[in-house]
Amino acid sequence: RIEGALYTPGKVARGKAVEALREEVRKAILEKHPDADAFSMSQAFDYVQKKAFRKSILEKQKRMDGRGYQDLRQISCEVGVLPRAHGSAIFQRGETQALALTTLAPIEEAQHIDAYGGGEISKRFILHYNFPPFSVGETGRTGGASRREIGHGALAERSLEPMIPDENDFRYAIRISSEIMESNGSTSMASVCGGMLALMDAGVPVKGTVAGISVGLVTEHGEDRQLKRYELLTDIIGSEDHFGDMDFKLCGTDNGVTGFQLDLKLPGVSHKIMAEAIQRAKEARTKILGIMHGALDKPRAELSKYAPRIETIKINPEKIGALIGPGGKTIKGIVAETGAEINIEDDGSVHIYATSGEAMARAKEIIGGMTKEIEIGQTYQGRVVSIKEFGAFVEVLPGKDGLVHISELADFRVKRTEDVVKIGDMIWVKCIGIDDKGRVKLSRKAALKERAEKETGQAA
Known part of the structure; x- marks a missing residue:
């Protein structure tokens, strides 16, 4: 009868059948032995x-x-199940x-560790494994x-890293984040497979695809404690x-192993058994990878539209101070205007993080303008910021202006600067020189001539 209860199809039905038989046996024992204690009977x-x-x-x-001994349970995979997440599976x-979610953030938001005893001080890749009571039909405090959750999470993290x-x-x-929604064995290996798919769904350019499987062992020993026979079980419940x-968890790609854990209730196992178990795991892993590739065979070409965009531009290290501004005023102003996050390194690398393409483009435009140098021979469209008797000052790049002398305003004699331009006008100018003090000389006349020649050439 107990064998019939144990082999009832389905975890829930099997559990009910076993508990019903347990209760029946308990009552039968108590009828004959009223003093029997519950623990001994159990x-x-x-x-x-x-x-x-x-x-x-x-x-x-x-x-x-x-x-059969080597048969896998039925496997199904689905990606992109939560559109608002950066990656999900x-x-x-x-x-x-297992429901796995991937979240991306700027590298500066990596986990920082108080490594008083030495070792790494930050982690840029983290896997959290959560096993709520409802996954096994129970209630409990979360x-x-x-x-257990820390250990399973560490195994999955090291296997994917x-x-x-x-x-x-x-x-x-x-x-x-791997959320176990239902559990009947090998949840850590499901976290590896689900986590891998979530990474690919998020567009993370992973180096390969990892899958995990558990291999079990049933042994029989003789009176002399020598092993008589054994069977290996693939994908244990x-x-x-x-x-x-034994519960032998093994993770890896088509080419090799990335992580494993061996839980034993025996003093040890032979090399022969371990070699067989590794081969069983390899065969099963290959099948699982094929199923996973059927859902998503490579990382998505683009990140989720909700994931932060990251771009890096290089500037002259001498311009870092100007970009930051007094007390950080300039950089804070850019952040406030665009909504992007900006980090600057000593070598002139500027890392820009933005949640939209528009914010990224605007931040790059402002930074590029502030750090770009005016070049002789280049034509710019600038705004008139000041008018003098001898000419007009035109801002051609953010914070950078030059003088258009009254003789360079037009190809005719100009009596008053105000007759040609006014404050706020947008005009085309060409840089015709920079003196040894850094003062920029501009020419509207040369710019107009150059543009006219281009238009004539295009018309021809």
Whole structure:
């Protein structure tokens, strides 16, 4: 009867059948032994369950859900399930489901660590694994991460980290949140697969695709404690993990392993068994990668429209002070006007972070104008900012102006500057010289002549 309950299809139905039998056995024992304590009865029932499970695996080649030793549970993948997230994916394997979300942020927002004992002081890639009680049909208090959640998250994070692009190639901090929606074994491996798909959905240029799988082990030992026989189980469910002797989690690409964890209830296992388990995991991993590639075979070409844009421009290091301004006034003004975040490095690298293309373009335009130099022979469109008897001052770049002498305003004799231009007028001027004091000489006459020649040439 206990074997029939254990092999009831479906986790929930199986659990109900086992609990119903447990209660029936408890009542029968109490009728004959009223003094029997609940703990001893429960332990005895679990022992019989374990014995029935192992006998069925080793003698009848029968798994709880009817699969063969090397069969995978049914797998389905879906990406882009949450449009507002930077990247998202659902990975389902049997009755285990993980919802993975990827969030991108500027590299300056990477996690900072108080490394009093040495080691890394920041992390740009983080994976958080969350296992809420409802995933196993229970209620409970949700608060800080449990030891189990920290451990599973660390395994998934380390398995995916080798695929994260270098900081110089992808200046983002990356966070994956894996939310376990349903659990029946191997949730950490589902987090690896779901997290990988979420990274690709977010447009992160990963170096390869990673998948994870768990391999279990059931053994039988003789009276001399020597191993008599064993069976390896690919893609174990929760009960097979509970009653079995091993949970070997292995993650990797088509080309190699990126992470693994071995949980054993035995003093150890032989090299032969481990070699077989690794080969089983490789075969299963290849199948899973094929299914994942069916949902998304490569990272998206573009980031989500909700992800921050990052661009880097180079300026003359001598212009850094002018860009920052007194007390940061200038740079704060640019940030306030555009909504972009700006970080400046000592070598003149200016990193611009913006949530829209318009904000990015405007920030680049302002910074480019402030740090750009006026060049002799170049033509500019500028605004008249001041009028004098001897000519007009024209701002051709943000914060940079030059003098158009009255003799250079037009190709005829000008008596008064106001007869040709007024304050606020936008006019074309050409830089005809810069003296040793940095004063810029401009010519409207030369610019008009140049533009007229271009128009004549185009007409011809």
